[in-house]
Amino acid sequence: MIRRALVVGATGFVGRHIVKALRESEFEVDALRRWDSDPAAVANLQVNTVVGDLVDRERLVEILPGYNCVFMAAAPRLDRPGPEYLRDSVQGIRNLLAVSRAVDVERVVVTSCATTVARSSVEAMSSAEEVYLPGSGIGAELAESPFRPALLASLENQVEAQYAVELECFRQAADGMDLILLCPGICVGEGAVLPTRELLAGLPDEARINVVDVDAVAQAHLAAATEPTRQPFGGDRRCLGGENTTVGELYKRLKPKGEGERTLGRYQVRLSDDVHRLRALALFGANTWLDSTRAQQEFGFRPRPL
Numbered sequence: 094m095i096r097r098a099l100v101v102g103a104t105g106f107v108g109r110h111i112v113k114a115l116r117e118s119e120f121e122v123d124a125l126r127r128w129d130s131d132p133a134a135v136a137n138l139q140v141n142t143v144v145g146d147l148v149d150r151e152r153l154v155e156i157l158p159g160y161n162c163v164f165m166a167a168a169p170r171l172d173r174p175g176p177e178y179l180r181d182s183v184q185g186i187r188n189l190l191a192v193s194r195a196v197d198v199e200r201v202v203v204t205s206c207a208t209t210v211a212r213s214s215v216e217a218m219s220s221a222e223e224v225y226l227p228g229s230g231i232g233a234e235l236a237e238s239p240f241r242p243a244l245l246a247s248l249e250n251q252v253e254a255q256y257a258v259e260l261e262c263f264r265q266a267a268d269g270m271d272l273i274l275l276c277p278g279i280c281v282g283e284g285a286v287l288p289t290r291e292l293l294a295g296l297p298d299e300a301r302i303n304v305v306d307v308d309a310v311a312q313a314h315l316a317a318a319t320e321p322t323r324q325p326f327g328g329d330r331r332c333l334g335g336e337n338t339t340v341g342e343l344y345k346r347l348k349p350k351g352e353g354e355r356t357l358g359r360y361q362v363r364l365s366d367d368v369h370r371l372r373a374l375a376l377f378g379a380n381t382w383l384d385s386t387r388a389q390q391e392f393g394f395r396p397r398p399l
Contacts, residue, residue: 096119096120096121096161096162097120097121097122097123097159097160097161097162098115098120098121098122098123098160098161098162098163098164098318099122099123099124099125099143099156099157099160099162099163099164100112100115100122100123100124100125100164100166101125101147101163101164101165101166101167101189102125102165102166102167102168102204103124103125103126103138103140103142103166104124104126104130104131104134104135104138105166105167105168105372106280106282106284106285106286106307106372107166107204107277107280107307107310107311108124108164108166108167108204109134109137109138110282110307110308110310110311111164111166111204111311111314111315112124112138112140113311114308114311114312114314114315115164115315116139116140118315118319120162120315122140123140123141123142123143123160124138124140124141124142124143125142125143125144125145125156125167126142126143126144126145127144127145127146128144128146143156147167147181147184147185147186147188147189148181148184148185148188149188150188150191150192153188153189153192154192154195154196157192157193157196157198158196159196160196160198161198161199161200162198162199162200162201162202162318163189163193163198163200163201163202164201164202164204164314164318165186165189165201165202165203165204166204166314167185168182168251168254168255168372169181169182169185169254170369171251171368171369171370171371171372172369175246175247175250178250178251178254179250179253179254179257182254182255182257182258183254183257183258183261186203186258186261186262187261189201190261190262190265190270190272191265193270194265194270199271200271200272200273200318201270201271201272201273202272202273202275202314202317202318203258203259203262203272203273203274203275204275204277204314205255205258205259205274205275205276205330206252206255206276206277206373206375206376207276207277207278207303207332207333207334207376207379207381207383208230208231208251208252208255208375208376208379209225209230209252209255209256209259209276210223210225210276210330210332210379210381210383211223211224211225211226211229212229212233212234212379212380212381216384217382218334218337218382218383218384219332219381219382219383219384220332220383220384220386220387221274221276221329221330221331221332221387222330225256227253227256228249228253230249230252230253230256230375230379231245231248231249231252231375231378231379232245232378232380233379233380233381234380235296235297235300235378235380236297237295238295239293239295239296239300239377239378239380240295240378241295244368245378247368248374248375248378249375251375252375259274259330262274273317273329273330273331274329274330274331275310275313275314275317275330275331275333275388276330276331276332276333276383277305277310277332277333277334278302278303278304278305278332278333278334278335278376278383279302279303279304279305279373279376279377280304280305280306280307280310280373281304281305281306281307281335281357281360281362281399282306282307282308282360283360283361283362284361284362284363285307285357285360285362285363286362286363286364286365286370286371287347287355287362287363287364287365287371288364288365288366288371288374288377289364289365289366290344291366292366292368292371292374293340293377296340296377296378297340297341298339298340298341298342299339299340299341300339300340300341300377300378300380301337301338301339301379301380301381301382302337302338302339302340302343302376302377302379302380302381303334303335303336303337303338303376303381303382303383304335304336304338304343304399305333305334305335305336305396306335306396306397306399308397309333309335309394309395309396309397310333310396312394313331313333313388313392313394316392316393316394317331317392320391320392331385331387331388331391331394332383332384332385332387332388333383333385333388333394333396334382334383334384334385334396335396335398335399336396336398336399337382337383340377343357346358346399347362347364353365357399358398358399359399360399
């Protein structure tokens, strides 16, 4: 039987790597795109695309029948005002899960974010079992706020929206839906966009971060979708962390390549102070190291060193 997968958020950094991993697997893969998606980004996916929007439930009813698995790697645009960002995040995941359930999608794999993994009070590293306290996602145990007030408020809105998305997922999972949440650290790969050190001026060099190879994150999504022995997952979360390091150590490793460009290990990355291009910015302020033991044990998550 042909296994069909739909990737939502396929033109994003993580989403396009999930598409690539699926293209090289036994899945037949399609990508959901907004009507105003960048044509070049869509073409680079090299898969069939369907036009739709998560806030349009009727359109999802037309699209989703026939898919075995849905990968949810989308989020609203970062320039959306806080209330709209929260509304679209929650309404989007509600629509996607409700329709997926109604048309018998077998499994939904949701890309969350490690900002909703609370810093452990007793261990050096945090696992996805750590209970998140709303409002505590940025600046844990830092002497000063890591970002200017307006930016901090925007990033906190993003974290709270992601937490609300997770609550919607847990609600459906508690009612029997086969669903798993994956929480990666700061994803790095070819073409990744990282904040300039100047934008992170409020962060001390010793602030904790976790950076992970995006290809390993994509492979973990594929493994989570195909793992046959732990169904249903029941809304489990799993951390996908790579190297536990510090802000200072990361920026020491960036080697000049050109204007605004750097090399990080085998990858070429770009630096930017445009906060609307920096999906992982909040993770720099989380001051958290990640424990990925359960993902390693359950579906062989083994990220390569950068």
